[in-house]
Amino acid sequence: SAVISQKPSRDICQRGTSLTIQCQVDSQVTMMFWYRQQPGQSLTLIATANQGSEATYESGFVIDKFPISRPNLTFSTLTVSNMSPEDSSIYLCSACGLAGSQETQYFGPGTRLLVL
Amino acid sequence: AQRVTQPEKLLSVFKGAPVELKCNYSYSGSPELFWYVQYSRQRLQLLLRHISRESIKGFTADLNKGETSFHLKKPFAQEEDSAMYYCALQGAQKLVFGQGTRLTINP
Numbered sequence: 001s002a003v004i005s006q007k008p009s010r011d012i013c014q015r016g017t018s019l020t021i022q023c024q025v026d027s028q029v030t031m032m033f034w035y036r037q038q039p040g041q042s043l044t045l046i047a048t049a050n051q052g053s054e055a056t057y058e059s060g061f062v063i064d065k066f067p068i069s070r071p072n073l074t075f076s077t078l079t080v081s082n083m084s085p086e087d088s089s090i091y092l093c094s095a096c097g098l099a100g101s102q103e104t105q106y107f108g109p110g111t112r113l114l115v116l
Numbered sequence: 117a118q119r120v121t122q123p124e125k126l127l128s129v130f131k132g133a134p135v136e137l138k139c140n141y142s143y144s145g146s147p148e149l150f151w152y153v154q155y156s157r158q159r160l161q162l163l164l165r166h167i168s169r170e171s172i173k174g175f176t177a178d179l180n181k182g183e184t185s186f187h188l189k190k191p192f193a194q195e196e197d198s199a200m201y202y203c204a205l206q207g208a209q210k211l212v213f214g215q216g217t218r219l220t221i222n223p
Binding site: 045048092094104105106110 | 202210211213215
């Protein structure tokens, strides 16, 4: 299994500022992902964090707004840039690891962001 | 395109009653389907996957390709089953989630 931690767990930010969220996995994993969960909504995939190369973004998400780094197999960051109140959401880090012989997607506890 | 639909946002049943959480999907390829659960104040975690064909915490889910459904069932609900349940589809190397169903088990 893979245990995922995120920092910070929550933050309140002013509009126009940026916040970087860190994600650490306790074991080497193949894939890492970033999701957003807006209030009352389901999880939406932002991007796949690729080790040593640019992230792969989903439709509606761009690198300028959500730059992502993944310098190694166990760590990734997501930055929410030039924030507006619409960015208020829970941001979740996820990673694929083995559970027995099956690949399983694990989730971090989330970062709750409020933009004023 | 991948799509997962959970038609019930809220579901409330009495303890000991049967539970069925509905999930329908749309995917042109061969789907891999999952149920994830989020208990209060806990992180999202995998409950079960269709390829394992197993029962977890008394829950089972059968993939019905004809009806494109993957409903989650439990014959006798328990209070500790109260949680948010998400159906998810794995395709093209990404996991797509349904809207979720909040299940409440009344004593």
